[in-house]
Amino acid sequence: MTNLSKKLGVIVGVDGSLSQVGMYSMSNDSQLIWYGEVLTGPKIGAFLTINQNDVRIIATVASEKVVDQQNTVRSVEFDNRFHKNSINRVITLKTKGVIEKNKFQITSQYVPMVGNEVTLTTKEELDLIFSLEPGEDSIYIGKSLLEGQPINIPINKFFASHIGIFGNTGSGKSNTLHKVYLELFRSRYRSSILDSSQFFVIDFNGEYIGKDTFEIDESNKKIFEIDTRSTEVGQKIPIKNHIYLIQIF
Numbered sequence: 565m566t567n568l569s570k571k572l573g574v575i576v577g578v579d580g581s582l583s584q585v586g587m588y589s590m591s592n593d594s595q596l597i598w599y600g601e602v603l604t605g606p607k608i609g610a611f612l613t614i615n616q617n618d619v620r621i622i623a624t625v626a627s628e629k630v631v632d633q634q635n636t637v638r639s640v641e642f643d644n645r646f647h648k649n650s651i652n653r654v655i656t657l658k659t660k661g662v663i664e665k666n667k668f669q670i671t672s673q674y675v676p677m678v679g680n681e682v683t684l685t686t687k688e689e690l691d692l693i694f695s696l697e698p699g700e701d702s703i704y705i706g707k708s709l710l711e712g713q714p715i716n717i718p719i720n721k722f723f724a725s726h727i728g729i730f731g732n733t734g735s736g737k738s739n740t741l742h743k744v745y746l747e748l749f750r751s752r753y754r755s756s757i758l759d760s761s762q763f764f765v766i767d768f769n770g771e772y773i774g775k776d777t778f779e780i781d782e783s784n785k786k787i788f789e790i791d792t793r794s795t796e797v798g799q800k801i802p803i804k805n806h807i808y809l810i811q812i813f
């Protein structure tokens with residue numbers, strides 16, 4: 565399979581999880597067509613594959629530079645004419661994981677070696693990176709920005725865990741939260757989830773109080789308006805048994 569991938573360059577230096585690639589060509593097209601597939605060129609953030617015997621090391625492009633080997637800033641003559649054979653294009657890759665025996669895993673067990681060839685990450689490899697074990701239940705949440713690859717996340721691994729969504733104001737956190745739970749409730753597990761689980765949304769901005777949020781209608785959801793400002797007894801959060809509340813002041 566690897567000899568079908570487009571060869572882009574060769575590892576010329578390794579420094580921990582970063583490695584330098586000397587590129588065979590000066591081209592930095594953003595997309596390349598290879599065996600009929602449109603693949604993302606080596607732009608910052610995109611995936612590339614480092615081939616090391618039976619193992620494919622998956623890395624992303626961290627930086628890119630073009631260096632003139634003959635004319636430097638220290639040149640006396642400042643003869644900066646472009647000279648094809650004096651220009652080198654070097655990209656830095658950051659190791660992310662490994663494809664071994666057709667499975668992707670995040671590990672730094674393998675380190676690129678000088679001389680390893682770097683190829684475009686194929687569609688088949690991207691599938692292995694993003695996808696799931698065969699038959700695993702998943703929800704579709706969108707496409708990756710750089711590769712346009714569909715992103716499916718495994719229901720069991722994702723929701724039976726602790727999750728945080730981080731980002732600047734306006735970067736899409738609230739939207740992502742809604743999308744993730746909307747797709748969970750749209751899955752074939754909807755009725756069994758609603759039968760056996762309770763979901764509490766603590767919403768400081770009133771973003772999720774609309775009628776159709778999470779596509780859960782009013783028979784399955786209740787909005788409590790909690791207000792500490794008024795002295796009248798307001799609505800209370802329903803809690804089974806007891807929990808502890810710690811106030812620090």
Ligand SMILES: Nc1ncnc2c1ncn2[C@@H]1O[C@H](COP(=O)(O)OP(=O)(O)O)[C@@H](O)[C@H]1O
Pocket residue numbers: 731732733734735736737738739740
């Ligand atoms: N995936 C997306 N595609 C297009 N627009 C989006 C997406 N996610 C968020 N937005 C838009 O960006 C703006 C900010 O999103 P929001 O989820 O409120 O961000 P945050 O909660 O991080 O401040 C909103 O106008 C929203 O409609």
Ligand SMILES: [Mg+2]
Pocket residue numbers: 737738739
């Ligand atoms: Mg928000």
